[in-house]
Structures are given as C-alpha cells and as structure tokens.
Amino acid sequence: MADMIKDHILDRPNSYIGKTIPRPNAKRLLSGRGTFTDDVKLLRMTHVAFLRSTYAHAEIVSIDASAAKESNGVVAVVTGAEMAEVCSPWVGVLSHLEGLKSAPQHALAVKKASWQGEPVVAVVANTRAQAEDAIELVEIEWKELPVVTDMETALDADTPLIHPELGDNLAWRRELDVGDVDGAYANADHVIEETYISNRHTGVCLETRGILADYNPGEDQLTIYHSTQAPHMMQSLFAKHLDIEEHKIRVICKDVGGSYGIKVHSYPDEYATVALAYMLKRPVKFTADRLESFTSDIHARDHRIKTKIAVSNEGEIQAFEIDDLTGIGPYSVYPRTSGIEANQVVNLTGGQYLNPNYRAMATVVLQNKSPMCQYRAVGHPILTMITEGMVDDAARKIGMDPLEIRRKNLVPDDAYPYTAPSGLPFENLSHQASLEKLVKMMDYDGLRKDQAEAREQGIYRGIGLATFIEVTNPGPAFYGVGGAPISAQDGATMRLDAKGNVIVEIGVTEQGQGAEAVVAQCAATALGVTMDKIKVIAGDTDITPYGGGTWGSRAAGIGGEAAVQAGKALRQNIVEVAGIMLQSDPSTLDIRDNKIVDLADGKERIELSEVGRVCYYRPDTLPKDYQSELVVTRHYVPKQFPFAFTNGVQGCYLEVDTNTGFIDFKKFCVVEDCGTVINPQLVDEQVRGGVIQGLGGALLEECLYSPEGQLLNGTMADYLVPMAAEMPDIEVGHVESPTLDSELGAKGAGEAGTGGAPAVVMNAINDALNPLGGKVTVQPFTPERILQAIGKI
C-alpha cells in the first residue's frame, strides 16, 4: 500500500515541531524513580569485580587464585585464559581506514597487560564487597616490561614495541595534499607556524559504566541490562564474540546516567560480565567504581598538532597545513576504532574557509595508557582549536581584526553545496549569517570598546571567536562501510491502541538529551494527536526496530524523521478505515487533536478512539474484504549526503587575572545552525551542556600520567570537571538551514557546543594576553599555563 498523504510535516496544523515541550520522561528522574542499570536487581544475582593490572605494561608469569576461590561468598574466579575459551578476542580496525592496525584484544588480559587498569582476573561473588575481598587474595607474579608512554618517541627505533607482532607502534597514518601548498607558501606574505596541544581527558559520566547479564539455559536466552548508547550494536558484538545467535540476546537499556560517547564503545569488562553470566547460568552485575572508570573508560583527545597557515597582507588565507600526532593507548578500540578522531581532524580542519590548498598528516601511535576513542564531538574540539587558532595567528600577524579575517574568508552562504578540500560535501551551511548574528548578539563593537577601556586600567580582557563545522546525522559512510555492525538507519513503529493512544517504538535511544521527547513531538505532529496520547519505548532490542542508537548527533535527525514517516503512514491507514466508517473519501479526511476531521475545514467527524474501538472490537462492522492495519513501521537513513554537516559560531568575552591566572567569563554567546529546530529548549540545553563540557577540557580536565604510565589523578577530587560556580550563562541563537535529505530537515545538535568551546576560550585568552606578549597553546589552559605564558612563573 503506497503512502498517499502528501502534506509536509512542517505545514501540519497543531504542530509540535518548533515548540518547547517539557520531556515527558524526565518526571521519573526528578522523583528518584529512574531505572539506571545498577538499580536493577535479579534473583540469584551475583557481582563481579575485576583485578586490574597495576602496571602499564607487564607480563603475567603466573596466577594463583586458590585462596580467592575459598573466600567468603565467592562464586567463581576466572582468568584470561579461561575467559578466552568462552569469549573470542577482537581487533579494532575498519576497512575504510586503510592501513589501520591493532592487536587482538581479550576480555581479560592473556599473557600480558598493556595498560594500568586492564582487567586481568574476574572474581564473582554474592556481593561486590566480597568480590573485592577475594581480589586481595589473588596472587599474580608479574614481570614488568618497558613502557611506551610518550607519543613523540613511540616510533623511534630504540622504543620498545607494545605488540611485537605488529612490527612497530604505528597504528595508522593518513596523509592528504590538496591544491598547491608549497606554491601558496612561495607566494604568501606570511607563513605562520605554531604547535598546539590538546591533553588527554575523559568523559566522566556521573553514572559509571554498568552492565547486568543473565543467562537462562532453559530458553537459551541472554538478557543484558546495559548502560549503553547502542543496544543493537552491543547485541551484535556479544553474539559474535560469545558465538551465540543474535536473536538469543536481548539488550535492554533503561536510563543512562550520562554517556557522551563514553558508552558507545565495547569494553573488555563488559564482554567478561556477559560471558560470566553465560558460564555461570545466573545473573552477574558489573558496576564500575570511579577509579576503574578513570582507568578503563575510554580517554580522548591526546593530540600534538604542528600547524602552518599562509596569509596575504590583505588577509586572504592561502594555505593550511597540519601535522597531527596522537597516542591512542595499546589497542584501537573496538568496533569504532581509534582512528576516527584523527580522521576527523584531517577531514575538517579549515573546512569553513575558502582555501584550496591544504596539506594534512595524521600519525596515530600506540602507547601504554588507557585506550582512547570517540568522545562527544569526536575530533572537532581539536580541529576547531587549531583552525581557529591558526586564523587568529594570521590575523595577529597582519594586524587584522579576528572578525574581519573571518568575514573575508568564510565560505559564503550562497556557495553551497560546497566540497571541502578533503572531498567532503557540505549541503548547506550558514557561516556568514551565523557570524553576523553572533556579532549582534554579543555586541562585538561594544566589547572591543570595553576591552580597550579596561586595558587602560590594567585589566586584561579578551574576545574570542570560533566558527565551526560539526558532523551529524551520519550515514553508513561513518562505520558501516568499514565493516562495523552499526546500523546507519533507524526505524519507528507506531501502533494505535483501541482507546486512541499511540505506542511508538524507536531504535534511537534516550541518554537524557530528549530523544524520546522529540520523537514524540514528531510522531504526534505527523499523526495528528496530542502529546499525552503518545508513549515512546526505546532501548530494547527485542522490541524496537533495529537501529544504531544514539551517537554522532543522530537521534533527532534520523529517529525524528523515521517517526515523521511512521506517523504519516499510520495516519493514512487510519483515515482509510475512517473513510469506510464515515462513507467519505479518505483523501478528504485528516486527524487533528485526536479526532478524525474534514481536511478542508477541520470539521470534527469522529474521535480517533472510535476508530480503534471499531478496528479491534467490532471489525465485523467493516467490509469483509477489508483488513485494517493500525501498526506501521517506517525507517530512515540519509541518502543524498554522507553526513548532515551543521555549523555555528561561538563568541566569548573573558577577563584574565594576570596575578592568579584565573579567568572570569563576562559573556558567552553561541549561534547554532542545526536545521529544523524540533524543540528549542532541548536544542539550547544541548548547546549549553555541550559548551560547558568543552570548557571542561579547555580549562580543567587532564588525565595526568607518570612516565611509568601510572594515572596520577584517578578520583573526582583530583580530576576536575566544571562546577556550577565557575561556569558562565550562555546565550544561544539560531539560524535554520534545514537539510533537504529529510522531510523534517533536522540536523544534530548534541555535540557542536563541545566542538567549538576550546577554540573560543583559547582565542579569548590569547586576545587578552596579546598586549603582554603571552599566548597559550596547551590545553587545558590552566592558571599555571596562563601565568607561564606571561612570564609570571
């Protein structure tokens, strides 16, 4: 049956699109009735704790678990060799990142451990405390191996190899050379070189990683409660490595207490927990404690980038060149790999500027630190920092205002579709319009005046600007083409019940960003019902359509479009039945406010609940040759473009205390273009939360390591994250350039705030320090580094 409804989702009467609707599912969280993974209890449940390597690199000579096995409450003690008989190893590579290599990685270390925190022995007991007691009794004889921690020397001939079978410590290298960079240097008035450093940090989800697995041998079913972003991906991976058929594994994802990319990867301890449940035929729960979160959650953004920009005296950018070095830990993380961050840096650096000459090299090396992988805004905080850092370097060199050099060089809004030097196509971006809107919002000229006046009084204030591009709504080009079991498409199943209520099952998942709310808004609008009639179900592989989950700012743009199409299809089915009941042509009917109405004038005909009643309870009153269908499923995947790129610009004004190195935000503005805005409040809060997370990395957060590969700050007392008192209020504005790849036109909004924040704060600090001859290039921009930059310490 063809879908006949022709109306456009953005033209629907009584639309919820573009409206601020409080998230229906937030009330349970506000009353302490959420269900996070650690809140779930099952009968005969056991707890696993992991003995983790205390060395960054060491051979396991022998393990004596005999005393631990006798400890009170212990159910099982399992070593890496025993685990390997149940759970097969994996290699974190993707075929489209050509040449990327990594070594086989096990759920529990076999023969040697390669970072401090790698799980080595699993102890299962009746309580977590008993399991931890027993860990104390496990005797391991270690033989320390030389460690590789400094990425700068990881490839030196005399540096030991982490995985000798790979031949070197190089995981991947990508080179790109477009246009004529050397020619541009020869003709340029100035070529400015700099080195930028982004130090390693991590996501610090307030809810640590957690998983509870149960195996029922009677029905040969594994049921897994998991704090994850991608239930179907996890189902596929657990099935593959435990050699179980996928449909015998059910992954249930209830409330997730923060994820930000941290919970979109597969972790050794999580495979081990599932394997233990399978081995023991009873529930096994793992909830990471905070220290093991710091040493076993993925880290991110450890990059050293040498940059070069060529510019004319008139401010024309003539070339960008970058040499990015990043250390990813001992393994490329499975299945998304640890090459994507550097790949983004190569793909998108300088992409918002009109410049045909671009050379990039990314070198991804192995090291004995926690594995690194994708974290919110993957690569963008780094590439935006260097792009916008370079542009300010150029502006300072030629004495041009940072605003003017951007106006002059940003790709004009009427130049789209536009292909970046890296070959990536951009559908429709609005850098110029966004910049002009920001300039008005922050009163740029007024701030420049204030800055000048303050300086006369010895107060150092600075303005930062940072334009950015962000990857959202990824299609299969991101992971699927490389062989990862990650669905690029998502579905929505909508079901009208007998009382006129609607159940919507979706493949995208809720992580607190409001995915369920925006899907409900899309579904309600497309169908023609009020929000209170809609119930959304997500995060259950047995129930929802197969999908990719939440990552890459895809839930609203992809899940929302699937809901739009499902809602329209269900409306078509409903008006067909209603047409029979009312003896009217279905094409003259519509659904509005839970009623069947005449399309032309909105005149009420019957309640939607009446259609439900007749279809389910009295189908005998319908024609014998007619079967109603009040359940529909529709899917969506972007097809015209590999990604729906978004853009925006951040601006901030801050004061640097040149005696303490502390900074005080005076103003922070963001203009974001994420296409159609479905729920303005939720978008704004994604922007604000994203910016603050970016400011964490920019100002506070750093995983500090000793030369021996020991993490030095493994508690939240030592590793600082943004606190309420020091963070700014943020003004958010919008330009809307809908993607034409979908009817809804929504692009993603979850990550861009994080992507732009380090750049804007760096540029503002450097604008403030410029009269003192100071400049910071090493993130986080701590008070110590600021004082060093101006020679105070």
Place this chain on the structure above:
Amino acid sequence: MTTVIEQIQISATVNGEKVTRLIEPRLSLVDFLRNELELTGTHVGCEHGVCGACTVRVNGEIVRGCLMLAVQAGGTEIMTIEGESDGGEIADLQKAFHERNAAQCGFCTPGLIMTTTELLKTNPDPNRAEIREYLSGNYCRCTGYEAIVDAIETVATERKGG
C-alpha cells in the same frame, strides 16, 4: 583464608518508616539505602564526597551518603529523594526543573534537589551567584548548570510570592 565479617544490627527511620537490618560495619549509608532498602533514587557518583549524587538528609541535615557509614545512621531519621517526592514538599522544585529542562540524564538530579531544599531553607532569596556557589558540591555533567540555576531562581521567586 576466609573472613566472615560480623554483622551489626541497626535501626533507623527512613522516609518515615522504621527499618531494621543486619549489616556489615563497613557498609556506607548510600549502599545501605540502595542495596538494603532498595531506595535507588540516591546515586553513587564519585565515592569521594565530591559530586553530591548521594546527597540525603539525616536528622534534618544534608549529608553525603558515600562519606557516612550506615552504622553511624543508627537511630537517625533519614529522608531520601523518594520520601521528599512522595511527601510533596519538593513538588514546586520538580515542576520548575521539569519545565526548565534542568535535568538531562537525571543521575545527579536527586542529589541536586536535596541540596536545593537546604539552600532555600537557609537562604530563601539567593541570587544567581549564591545559587551557583551553593551548588558547587553537586556535579552535573549534562546541563552546564544554567538551567538548574534558572529553575531554582524560579522556585525562590515563587515561594516568596513573586
């Protein structure tokens, strides 16, 4: 070697209900509430008294459930987010947090609401800087705090009849 830790009996009044349990002396108050009483609205975030996710009220004072042992709470009156919510005293805070989207993942939220009840008790008319300062022991990783500050400001204004 096997060690069986001797258990101790404690009684307390939790959300108005008298409870008695045999527990290990090393059990923290937050683990007692979550695992023994199944009051899972109180969360464990940092285990170091830094993040505030485990904030509960003991004899009227807000405390960190991860820094207090359950045995220290014997004979006390304890209120958790479930009790505060069911009692209706925080309905205006919950409404304001909901309308302003001051909770995203919601993991920090019960602790934040418990802290806010104390803030508004001690300072019914806080300005934004005072709100931010008071919340500095409650980490939120999702919102960036502004929506939370807005929601609390709204409730403070409403409570003074504004």
